[in-house]
Amino acid sequence: MKDKYFSSFVFGHSSTPLSESYPLKIFYTDHFVLPLPPEHRFPMQKYALLRQRVAESGLIAPEDMRVPHAATDTEIERAHDPDYLRRVQAGELTPQEIRRIGFPWSPEMVERSRRSAGATIEACRAALQDGFAANLAGGTHHAFRDCGQGFCVFNDSAVAARAIQAEGWVRQIVIIDCDVHQGNGTAAILAGDPTIFTFSIHGAKNFPFHKERSDLDIELDDGTDDATYLTALEHGLSQALAQAQAKLAIYLAGADPFGGDRLGRLALSKNGLAERDRLVFDYCQAAGLPVAITMAGGYAPHIEDIVDIHFQTIRAATERQKQRVEDGR
Ligand SMILES: [Zn+2]
Numbered sequence: 001m002k003d004k005y006f007s008s009f010v011f012g013h014s015s016t017p018l019s020e021s022y023p024l025k026i027f028y029t030d031h032f033v034l035p036l037p038p039e040h041r042f043p044m045q046k047y048a049l050l051r052q053r054v055a056e057s058g059l060i061a062p063e064d065m066r067v068p069h070a071a072t073d074t075e076i077e078r079a080h081d082p083d084y085l086r087r088v089q090a091g092e093l094t095p096q097e098i099r100r101i102g103f104p105w106s107p108e109m110v111e112r113s114r115r116s117a118g119a120t121i122e123a124c125r126a127a128l129q130d131g132f133a134a135n136l137a138g139g140t141h142h143a144f145r146d147c148g149q150g151f152c153v154f155n156d157s158a159v160a161a162r163a164i165q166a167e168g169w170v171r172q173i174v175i176i177d178c179d180v181h182q183g184n185g186t187a188a189i190l191a192g193d194p195t196i197f198t199f200s201i202h203g204a205k206n207f208p209f210h211k212e213r214s215d216l217d218i219e220l221d222d223g224t225d226d227a228t229y230l231t232a233l234e235h236g237l238s239q240a241l242a243q244a245q246a247k248l249a250i251y252l253a254g255a256d257p258f259g260g261d262r263l264g265r266l267a268l269s270k271n272g273l274a275e276r277d278r279l280v281f282d283y284c285q286a287a288g289l290p291v292a293i294t295m296a297g298g299y300a301p302h303i304e305d306i307v308d309i310h311f312q313t314i315r316a317a318t319e320r321q322k323q324r325v326e327d328g329r
Contacts, residue, residue, distance in 0.1 A: 023061065023064050023130060023321070024059070024060055024064060024130065024132055024133060024134070024314075024317055024318050024321045025064045025066060025122075025123070025126040025130065025133045025134075026051075026054060026060050026064060026065045026066065026133070026134050026135075026136055026314070027066050027067070027068040027118075027119035027120075027122050027123050027126075027133075027134070027135045027136065028047070028051045028065060028066070028067065028068075028119070028135075028136040028137070029047070029067070029068065029112060029115040029116050029119055029135075029136070029137050030047035030048040030050075030051050030136065030137070031048075031067075032108065032111050032112040032115050033108060033112075034103060034106070034108055034109050034112045035104070035106055035108055035109075036103065036104070037104070041299075042102070042103070042151055043298070043299060043303050043306065045303060046298060046303055046306045046307060046310075047136060047137050047295075049303060049304075049307045050136055050295070050306075050307050050310050050311060051065070051136055053307055053311045054136070054311065054314055057311070057315070059314070059315060059318045060314075060318070066122070067115075068115055068118040068119035068121070068122045068135075069115075069118040069121075069122070070111060070114035070115050070118050071114045071115075071117035071118040071121060071154065071156075071159055071163075073085060075117070075118075075121065075159055075162075075163050076114070076117065076154055076159055078158075078159065078162035078163065078166060079145065079154075079155055079158035079159045079162055079189050080143075080145055080146070080154060080155070080159075080189075081145050081146040083146070084145070084146045084147065088110055088113070088148075088153060088154075089110055091105050091107075093105060093148075097147060097148065100147065100148060100149050100150075101148035101149065101150075101151065101152070101153060102149075102150060102151050103151060103153075109153065110153075113140075113153035113154050114154070116135070116137045116138050116140065116154070116156055117138070117140075117154045117155075117156040117159045117160065119135035119136075119137060119138055119156070120135045120138045120156035120157065120159070120160040120250070120292065120294055121156075121159065121160040121163045121164070122135075123135045123138075123160070123292040123293065123294070124160045124161075124163070124164045124169075124248060124250065124292040125164070125167075125169070126292075127248065127290040127291055127292040128164070128169050128170065128248060128290050130290075130321065131290055131291070131320070131321055131324045132290070132291050132292075132293065132317040132318075132320055132321050132324075133291075133292055133293070134292070134293040134294070134295075134313075134314055134317060135156070135292070135293070135294045135295065136295060136310075136314075137294070137295055138156040138157075138294035138295060138296070139156065139157070139177075139179060139252040139253075139254060139294040139295055139296025139297070140152035140153065140154060140155060140156050140157075140185075140296075141155060141157060141177055141179060141181075141183035141184070141185055141186045141200075141252060141296065142181070142183075142184060142185045142208065143155040143185045144184075144185045144188050144189065145185075145188065145189050149184075149185065149208070150181070150207065150208070151297075152185060155185045155186055155189055156294065157175050157177075157183070157186050157250050157252065157294070158185075158186055158189040158190055158196075160250060160292070161173045161175065161190075161196045161248075161250060162196075164248060165195065169248070170246075170247035170248050171195050171247070172195055172196075172197075172244060172245050172246045172247050172248075173195065173196045173197070173244075173246050173247070173248045173249070173250065174196075174197045174199065174240060174241065174244035174246035174248075174249050174250070174289070175190075175196065175197065175198050175199065175249075175250045175252070176199050176237070176240065176249055176250070176251045176252065176280055176284075177198070177199060177200040177201070177202070177214075177252040177254075177296075178201055178233070178251070178252055178253060178254055178257070178276060178280065178296075179200075179202065179252045179254025179256060179257075179296035179297050180202055180203050180206060180254055180256040180257040180261070180263070180264045180265070180266055180297065181202055181203070181206055181207050181208065181254075181256070181263075181297060182200050182202040182206075182208055182211050182212070182214070182217065183198060183200040183202075183214060183252065184208045184210075184211060184212040185212075186198055186200075186214070187200065187212035187213055187214040187215075187217075188212045191212070191213065197215045197216075197240060197243060197244035197246060198214040198215045198216070199214060199215065199216040199217075199218075199236055199237075199240035199244075200214045200216070200217050200218070201217075201218040201220065201229075201232060201233055201236055202217070202218070202219065202220065203219070203220055203221075203222065203224075203257075203264070203265045203266055204219035204220060204221060204222075205221075205222055205265065206263070206264070206265050207263070215240070215243065215244075216236060216239060216240050216243070218232050218233075218235075218236045220232060220266060222265045222266070223265070223266065223267050224266045224267060224268075225267050225268070225272070226267075226268055226269055226271070226272030226275065229257065229266065229268055229272060229276070230272065230275055230276065230279060233276060233279055233280075234279055234283075237279060237280065237283040238283065241283055241284070241287045241289070246287070246289060247289065247290075248289060248290050248292065249280075249284045249289045249290070249291045249292070250291075250292050250294065251280055251284070251291050251292065251293050251294070252294050252295075252296040253276075253277060253280075253293055253294070253295060253296065253310070253313040254295070254296035254297045254298065255273070255295070255296075255297065255298030255300070255305075255306045255309035255310055256296070256297040256298050256299055256300075257273065257276075258270070258273060258298070258300055258305065258306075258309055260300045260301065260302070260305055261298065261299050261300050262299045262300065262301060263297070263299045264299070270305075270308060270309060270312065273309050273312070273313075274312050274316065277312070277313045277316045277317075278316065281316065281317070281320050285320065285324075291317070293313060293314070293317060295310050295313075298310065
């Protein structure tokens with residue numbers, strides 16, 4: 001694949017469609033349906049709508065839209081307690097544990113959670129090869145080592161970071177968590193691990209009400225607007241990347257800092273969120289970091305708003321990829 005787009009770049013096949021010249025691999029799991037009761041508040045349809053939007057855009061070649069493997073026990077156990085994994089698999093979680101996750105248990109829930117973690121692993125591998133790649137779900141950052149929480153069963157960022165290390169790709173990794181809620185599970189699982197730097201920028205007064213300690217936390221007031229957010233983010237990125245000395249970034253591009261979000265409490269516009277993506281990509285590229293993107297949360301009442309925000313992140317990544325190849329980087 002690399003040879004193919006390298007040669008089309010060198011020989012300037014300008015008629016080659018964008019998606020063939022500048023591959024961006026996308027991993028999706030929306031067809032592994034997690035059955036929810038009709039009144040459930042999680043907007044599960046956003047994932048299928050996002051994949052549809054991405055497919056219709058023509059930005060990604062059909063062969064670059066891929067179904068990931070299900071994360072294996074070995075992969076999951078690098079970040080999770082083996083007994084927790086066993087009980088998730090067997091449907092032996094207690095009612096309290098199920099309530100804390102917020103999804104009813106089903107074999108499909110387990111399969112989907114494994115696939116979503118697999119998607120982030122594969123997005124990391126693809127990013128290391130291509131520069132950028134994305135999981136059209138993931139960002140399940142409230143999952144702890146031995147329990148799930150807030151719609152999160154397995155912590156895909158921690159699982160993927162450890163998989164990439166175990167596979168010998170790179171050692172130093174930075175997790176840039178721009179979901180509006182603190183990446184508490186990620187912070188807890190990776191606490192004391194000097195090889196994976198955790199940075200979370202989130203609402204101070206929002207869930208989770210008991211915060212963990214990331215390597216860098218930035219807390220924002222309710223109603224924070226674009227300008228204030230972007231200034232704080234820029235400060236955080238510069239500090240996080242300087243300290244992390246990373247060779248790979250995992251970016252949680254949550255749609256829930258959006259002003260219209262039901263669970264967000266901040267006041268960012270779609271343009272502000274596009275600017276956020278731009279800043280993250282600018283800083284990562286300046287540091288020479290490949291970026292694996294995950295979607296994380298989004299709860300706007302109009303589901304199209306969530307899809308718009310995630311799609312603009314994917315579109316921005318394709319533009320970066322195009323630029324990278326043209327610049328020969
Ligand atoms: Zn969130």
